[in-house]
Every structure is written in C-alpha cells, then in structure tokens.
Amino acid sequence: MTPHRPETMLVMGAEAFAAQFGPAEHDRLRTLASLGDPVHTEELTSPAARRRLAEVEVLITSWGAPPLDAEVLRAAPGLRAVLHAAGSVRGHVGDEVFDRDILVTTAAAANAEPVAQFTLASVLWAFKKVPFLAADARVHRADWSYRDGRGPLSGRDRTVVVLGYSRVGRRVVDLLVSLAVARVLVVDPVVDPAVITAAGAEPVSLAEALPQADVLSLHAPSLPETRHLIGAAELAALPPGSVLINTARGALVDTAALTSACQRDGLHAILDVTEPEPLPADSPLYDLPNVVITPHIAGSLDSETRRLTAAALTELERLGAGLPALDEVTRETRAAQA
Numbered sequence: 001m002t003p004h005r006p007e008t009m010l011v012m013g014a015e016a017f018a019a020q021f022g023p024a025e026h027d028r029l030r031t032l033a034s035l036g037d038p039v040h041t042e043e044l045t046s047p048a049a050r051r052r053l054a055e056v057e058v059l060i061t062s063w064g065a066p067p068l069d070a071e072v073l074r075a076a077p078g079l080r081a082v083l084h085a086a087g088s089v090r091g092h093v094g095d096e097v098f099d100r101d102i103l104v105t106t107a108a109a110a111n112a113e114p115v116a117q118f119t120l121a122s123v124l125w126a127f128k129k130v131p132f133l134a135a136d137a138r139v140h141r142a143d144w145s146y147r148d149g150r151g152p153l154s155g156r157d158r159t160v161v162v163l164g165y166s167r168v169g170r171r172v173v174d175l176l177v178s179l180a181v182a183r184v185l186v187v188d189p190v191v192d193p194a195v196i197t198a199a200g201a202e203p204v205s206l207a208e209a210l211p212q213a214d215v216l217s218l219h220a221p222s223l224p225e226t227r228h229l230i231g232a233a234e235l236a237a238l239p240p241g242s243v244l245i246n247t248a249r250g251a252l253v254d255t256a257a258l259t260s261a262c263q264r265d266g267l268h269a270i271l272d273v274t275e276p277e278p279l280p281a282d283s284p285l286y287d288l289p290n291v292v293i294t295p296h297i298a299g300s301l302d303s304e305t306r307r308l309t310a311a312a313l314t315e316l317e318r319l320g321a322g323l324p325a326l327d328e329v330t331r332e333t334r335a336a337q338a
Helices: 014-020 023-032 047-053 070-074 095-099 108-127 130-137 145-150 167-179 193-198 206-212 232-236 255-264 302-320 331-335
Strands: 007-011 034-041 058-061 081-084 103-105 159-163 183-187 215-218 243-246 268-271 291-293
Touching (some): 081 302, 103 302, 108 167, 108 268, 167 183, 232 255
Parallel strands (some): 007 034, 058 081, 081 103, 243 268
16 A cells, blocks of 8 residues: 655744755655645745645644644644654644644654753763863862862762653663663652653652752753742752753753852752843853853754654654554643643
8 A cells, every 4th residue: 555645844944944854854755745835834824835734734843833823723624743843842732733633743752862962971070070170170270189179079879860750851861770870869750650660760759869969950841830840948958069950941940049059059050951041141150160051952953953853754654654653742741841
C-alpha cells in the first residue's frame, strides 16, 4: 500500500525555517508530503495563506508559529495534524485544536538532548568549581592559593539533586547514572517513585533533598504552582559551597533571593535562564565570580535544530503510513509543558 502524502504547509518564523530546513530536510519533506504555494509562511491571515489553509491536512510548526485560534481553524476544515518541530506547543496550540480532535505532536524529546548534555557538562564542572575558579584566575595571578577558596573540589561522593523528572530531567538522570559520577536524588511529586528508583536514582521530597545537594539542577516546567519554587528558604537550606544550575525556566527561582544568596551566602550558580531574561544591566549577578550566566543556549540551536525537524518529519511519515504518533501532545500533557 502506497503511503498517503498529506497536503502540508510549514508555519514558523523565518529564522526557524532557515535553520531547520536545509536541502536534506526539503528533500525528505517532498517525499512525504504534497506541497502547495506557499510551502512556508510566518502568518496565517494573508489571502495566500488562507487559500492554502483551505487545502492543508497537516501543519508543521516551530518557533514563531502564530496562534491556531478559532478563526484559523475555520479556514482549515481539513486539518488533521499539527506536528511541532520544537518543544512546547503552549504558545500556539489552544483548546480549539483539541476540540477538533486534531493530532498534535512535539519534538520535545529531541530538544531535551542538548539541554541534558549542557547540564551534564555543567554538573561535572560544578564538582570542581571550574567556571568559578576560572573567574578567580583573572584576579589572583600571583599564585594558585585561591584554589582552596571555593570548598571541596572533588567529583567523588557527591550528591546531585534533579528537580523535575521531565524529559530533560530523565535524560540528565540517565547520563549521571550511566557515568556513576554521583548519588542522584530526584524531586518530582507527580512521578511514581518506583519509576525513579528503576532509573537508578532516589525519589525524595524537596525538603529532604536540599540539605544534601552538592548540585541542584532544575528541570521543572514554568507553571503558576512552580513560580519561585526556589526562594530564600530553599536557597538557605542548601549546603555551603553548593551549586545551583538552571537550564529550565528563570521563573522557577526568585531572582532577588538568588542574588542575596550568591552575594552573602557563597552560593554558586550556573544560569542559562533567568527572570527576567535577560537580566537588567545593573543586576549584581553579572559581576559575581561565583555566578556564570549564559544567554539561553542549552536548548537546540543552529544545526542542532535539524534533529527537531527530523522528529517532526518522522511523525509526518508515520501519519501518512497510518501509524500512531510517537510523541503526541494531549490537552492534559500540554498544560504541564515548559
């Protein structure tokens, strides 16, 4: 049986389109889908986009996709699937899409890989305080006596707390356990403790975990109930010399409390995300040698985004062959996405 080649349009920002669709991706797309004019659009309101919406069965979306609201859906009576070549769909997929029983998929699992790799590198460097000692070296040039100023510099017998057993959190746990570099505690009250135990980690409460954390790595979604989950009390519970790593969402941490803890209590921090993002130019965090700030680079960037495209095209291939989706988003799971 010949696979069906559904009428498909790409809906995403120009920058995402240029990064995610090179010659190989375009070739694969043409074998899997019927393409019209336009093949790609950033908007869904122009006459050309509306004419194509009337024909399409599948939208492949990514960063910069406009909301698929009721008006857009009325213009797309044959729409069967929204295949997202990125992570969270919360920005463009609303209840109207699920009300129509339109299939929604995500490439969040593919996007988790570079974040997990970045986190693993950060954890390993945190054990020996590498980025912080590198900052110290710019000031203390006469000798290496400053090496003893940031606590133990050992990668052995350490404890890493992973807050949030999300896609990224699970992958971070897998990497840490496979390397046998640390005892791994996981904080996630909605995950079956047996699942965490089976992965080689220990399920614990946040209150139990914090006093044991040589490294605290955040991987929870940004939801109303997780806003400022890490505040003054939680930061105060961390051991002296510990390292906070945030590659998830800036809103998980109270920035004012974090600033105070880093200024006064010797907390170290590796921050790929902040609240706000970027921080104000006068934030004290920029000037602290015990703080590393990177410009939200842990997730898929540049050629890494092609992995997300591949995931979305695999979903398209399975759809055309009548196979179930590999990573479907439901109304319920969308609410918990980062």
